[in-house]
Amino acid sequence: MFVGIGELVTCDLDAASDAPARAASAADDTRLGIRRDAALVVQDGRITWIGDSADAPAADRRINLEGRAVLPGFVDSHSHLVFDGDRAEEFAARMTGERYDGGGIGVSVDATRAASDERLRELVGRRVAEMRAQGTTTVEIKSGYGLTVEDEARALRIAREFTTETTFLGAHVVPPEARDERTAYVELVIGPMLEACAPHAKWADVFCEPNSPHAFTEDESRTVLEAARDAGLQLRVHGNQLGHGPGVQLAVELGAASVDHCTFLSDADVDALVQAANTTTATLLPGVEFSTRSPYPDARRLIDAGVSVALATDCNPGTCYSDSMPFVIALAVREMGMTPSEAVWAATRGSAKALRRNDIGGIVVGGPADLAVLDAPSHLHLAYRAGVPIARTLS
Ligand SMILES: N=CN[C@@H](CCC(=O)O)C(=O)O
Numbered sequence: 001m002f003v004g005i006g007e008l009v010t011c012d013l014d015a016a017s018d019a020p021a022r023a024a025s026a027a028d029d030t031r032l033g034i035r036r037d038a039a040l041v042v043q044d045g046r047i048t049w050i051g052d053s054a055d056a057p058a059a060d061r062r063i064n065l066e067g068r069a070v071l072p073g074f075v076d077s078h079s080h081l082v083f084d085g086d087r088a089e090e091f092a093a094r095m096t097g098e099r100y101d102g103g104g105i106g107v108s109v110d111a112t113r114a115a116s117d118e119r120l121r122e123l124v125g126r127r128v129a130e131m132r133a134q135g136t137t138t139v140e141i142k143s144g145y146g147l148t149v150e151d152e153a154r155a156l157r158i159a160r161e162f163t164t165e166t167t168f169l170g171a172h173v174v175p176p177e178a179r180d181e182r183t184a185y186v187e188l189v190i191g192p193m194l195e196a197c198a199p200h201a202k203w204a205d206v207f208c209e210p211n212s213p214h215a216f217t218e219d220e221s222r223t224v225l226e227a228a229r230d231a232g233l234q235l236r237v238h239g240n241q242l243g244h245g246p247g248v249q250l251a252v253e254l255g256a257a258s259v260d261h262c263t264f265l266s267d268a269d270v271d272a273l274v275q276a277a278n279t280t281t282a283t284l285l286p287g288v289e290f291s292t293r294s295p296y297p298d299a300r301r302l303i304d305a306g307v308s309v310a311l312a313t314d315c316n317p318g319t320c321y322s323d324s325m326p327f328v329i330a331l332a333v334r335e336m337g338m339t340p341s342e343a344v345w346a347a348t349r350g351s352a353k354a355l356r357r358n359d360i361g362g363i364v365v366g367g368p369a370d371l372a373v374l375d376a377p378s379h380l381h382l383a384y385r386a387g388v389p390i391a392r393t394l395s
């Protein structure tokens with residue numbers, strides 16, 4: 001049992017029926033369901049009681065959190081953790097003006113193909129441990145740095161050892177060796193690659209980006225997504241990252257759970273996301289804009305319009321080699337005009353919704369004890385103390 005919780009952020013509203021977290025003012029934290037001086041009882045990994053510290057029942061073990069804040073563990077609904085090598089020099093070049101266009105993905109593909117299973121497993125394990133150490137309790141992991149039948153299936157098999165939220169991203173880019181055979185590569189993705197990968201994946205994703213010569217057009221993306229849906233996978237889309245494009249409309253049309261990035265949106269894109277708010281979440285990844293020196297997505301415009309918004313890291317070797325949800329929350333507050341409560345909601349309930357999960361992202365009796373604790377009295381400190389390691393998981 002945990003007692004002496006200074007601020008218990010439950011996010012306990014029903015994720016299926018909730019409207020997007022829209023704060024009435026910067027100080028509004030009513031949607032977070034905050035209790036003060038709280039206690040909770042955990043048994044066999046589940047929460048069995050929530051109440052005031054003063055009313056806490058007897059328990060075998062009693063841990064006094066001395067006024068710390070407890071939140072739902074963060075849900076990181078977008079990551080690419082199965083890779084070897086890094087692209088620090090590409091990052092440094094961007095800081096002095098180079099543009100990102102997805103071409104560096106081929107560098108990570110080479111390094112990942114050359115790595116042994118053991119090496120990849122160790123790297124993913126290390127990254128998941130880093131995430132947990134910063135308060136993340138659920139992570140989605142994509143393939144996408146193999147881009148052959150065997151290498152994509154291998155990436156997903158390894159990812160499955162760490163999470164049930166695995167995503168087939170054979171359509172990440174056209175690999176360098178297939179550059180002049182785009183059609184043949186798409187056929188490979190929707191044929192033997194999908195067949196080998198589907199047993200290890202819950203989701204399929206595509207980098208739909210006509211602004212990159214390496215990524216996929218609207219027609220190619222539709223072909224891949226429809227084939228994946230027919231194979232029983234649920235859909236997600238990388239869209240509208242590098243410029244205006246068809247990603248959002250395609251995601252909404254196909255009923256994808258999430259369209260991720262949403263950096264460049266037309267009014268029609270926002271309208272489509274409002275109409276689809278119960279089905280399709282806009283997942284914002286501000287670590288990418290930080291790491292590519294790009295304009296941030298307009299989170300205020302989306303939230304004020306009524307779009308369902310989530311936050312995730314997009315941890316990958318190219319556009320954001322950070323797996324820190326507290327960093328993302330700080331960026332969302334400082335750079336995207338989200339209130340601290342909106343950012344916490346989007347990183348927990350919102351991100352759970354982007355994974356079509358109602359069982360995580362909140363603290364409720366009967367739910368899993370997926371908890372984050374802060375070495376601080378309130379969730380405001382996540383952005384206020386940016387860069388300070390105040391968050392960890394509590395189990
Ligand atoms: N946009 C496509 N995929 C990743 C970047 C991958 C890379 O550059 O290695 C992203 O989400 O930003």
Ligand SMILES: [Zn+2]
Nearest residue numbers: 078080238314
């Ligand atoms: Zn991504």
